[in-house]
Amino acid sequence: MINIDVAVAVIHFGDQYLLGFRNAKQHQGNRYEFVGGKIEANETAKQALVREVFEEIGLDIAKQSVINPLGVLRHHYAEIEVPSKSKTVCLHVFRVALSESQFTEFAHHNEGCEGQQLQWVSCEDLINNKYPLPDANKTILQWLKLPNIIAITQEVGAIKASQNNTDLNEQSKAKGYSAHRPEQQWLDYYQQTLPEQACVYIRLKQSNLAQRKDLVLALLAIRPDIKLIIDYELANFLDSDTNAAMADQIIAQHLTQQAYLDTEFKLLSDLPVTVSAHSEASVLQANKLAQYRLNHNLSPVVGIFISPVQATNTHPEATPLGWEGFASLAQDSEIPVIALGGMAPANIGQVRYYQGDKVAGIGKFLT
Numbered sequence: 001m002i003n004i005d006v007a008v009a010v011i012h013f014g015d016q017y018l019l020g021f022r023n024a025k026q027h028q029g030n031r032y033e034f035v036g037g038k039i040e041a042n043e044t045a046k047q048a049l050v051r052e053v054f055e056e057i058g059l060d061i062a063k064q065s066v067i068n069p070l071g072v073l074r075h076h077y078a079e080i081e082v083p084s085k086s087k088t089v090c091l092h093v094f095r096v097a098l099s100e101s102q103f104t105e106f107a108h109h110n111e112g113c114e115g116q117q118l119q120w121v122s123c124e125d126l127i128n129n130k131y132p133l134p135d136a137n138k139t140i141l142q143w144l145k146l147p148n149i150i151a152i153t154q155e156v157g158a159i160k161a162s163q164n165n166t167d168l169n170e171q172s173k174a175k176g177y178s179a180h181r182p183e184q185q186w187l188d189y190y191q192q193t194l195p196e197q198a199c200v201y202i203r204l205k206q207s208n209l210a211q212r213k214d215l216v217l218a219l220l221a222i223r224p225d226i227k228l229i230i231d232y233e234l235a236n237f238l239d240s241d242t243n244a245a246m247a248d249q250i251i252a253q254h255l256t257q258q259a260y261l262d263t264e265f266k267l268l269s270d271l272p273v274t275v276s277a278h279s280e281a282s283v284l285q286a287n288k289l290a291q292y293r294l295n296h297n298l299s300p301v302v303g304i305f306i307s308p309v310q311a312t313n314t315h316p317e318a319t320p321l322g323w324e325g326f327a328s329l330a331q332d333s334e335i336p337v338i339a340l341g342g343m344a345p346a347n348i349g350q351v352r353y354y355q356g357d358k359v360a361g362i363g364k365f366l367t
């Protein structure tokens with residue numbers, strides 16, 4: 001059995017992503033690929049990444065580009081006819097954001113240094129599988145599908161009437177909530193303040209499942225543009241018809257640190273998974289959960305919220321990790337890292353500098 005470690009560069013400039021094409025003779029040939037290749041002995045994954053990108057497309061990403069880890073995944077390619085050729089690849093995947101001048105210089109290249117075809121494609125086409133990639137890459141596309149900026153809701157009781165602009169929405173009223181009920185205030189508040197196309201983690205620990213279900217369905221009815229992450233208990237509680245009808249809008253189910261201590265923990269819904277972590281032990285446990293789910297062909301773990309990066313009013317009791325502490329946990333993660341705690345959307349650059357990939361928060365993520 002062959003085991004190889006591969007460095008993979010998800011090179012992009014904004015919404016444009018770079019793909020190469022594997023020639024027919026290569027393993028997983030006649031498919032598109034992210035630029036990359038085998039990690040040599042005595043080389044770190046990042047060193048291999050920089051070398052491979054330079055060898056394959058002549059671009060020096062050590063200068064100007066922002067490189068941050070996306071994740072690590074192991075995938076077994078079985079060769080039924082010649083079992084000795086079966087191999088397990090361990091892909092060390094990095095996001096490589098080009099600078100504007102690199103992109104301007106490189107955008108017209110359509111051939112790599114080895115004569116291979118190169119193509120820039122939109123994020124939307126990429127994540128909607130328009131370009132056939134090696135089988136292992138389906139997990140990378142799921143990672144990329146999770147938006148980079150995530151708003152998190154407050155509990156129903158935390159939204160005060162004064163926070164609302166009391167211009168009540170007719171559709172919410174039609175749902176049967178009285179204007180003075182906290183549920184209505186919560187709906188009005190988020191209807192008005194969530195940015196367009198927002199991705200929102202609905203965190204409602206103090207409401208029961210029936211209440212959470214009503215709120216989620218009512219919010220989706222008045223804000224069909226948004227995407228939601230819901231807690232796994234609610235995902236289990238929604239029947240499969242509701243889940244299917246909402247499949248475009250409910251994009252992931254969330255597990256708290258406590259819930260995934262057992263990696264074989266059964267989830268009824270096949271939505272992709274996000275998890276939270278506050279310590280090295282839980283990051284390592286989340287890695288195990290992610291690999292277990294890959295090995296068993298279950299929906300992947302697509303994001304890990306690591307918190308609190310900085311002090312926050314909503315969790316005054318928690319000790320902040322600080323940027324260095326955050327970076328050290330993020331480096332251990334094999335799942336794209338979402339920074340949480342004292343964050344604003346504008347922190348995304350800093351998050352990536354400190355080895356995270358996405359950013360989440362409560363107050364500063366609203367309009």
Ligand SMILES: Nc1nc2c([nH]c(=O)n2[C@H]2C[C@H](O)[C@@H](COP(=O)(O)OP(=O)(O)OP(=O)(O)O)O2)c(=O)[nH]1
Pocket residue numbers: 006008025026027028032033034035036037038089091134135136137
């Ligand atoms: N470069 C790259 N390789 C990928 C991707 N996804 C994926 O499963 N792989 C696999 C295919 C290969 O088995 C391995 C990459 O090795 P490579 O590009 O150095 O190797 P190669 O095809 O020349 O390999 P070989 O025939 O010499 O064994 O990783 C991807 O997006 N990019």
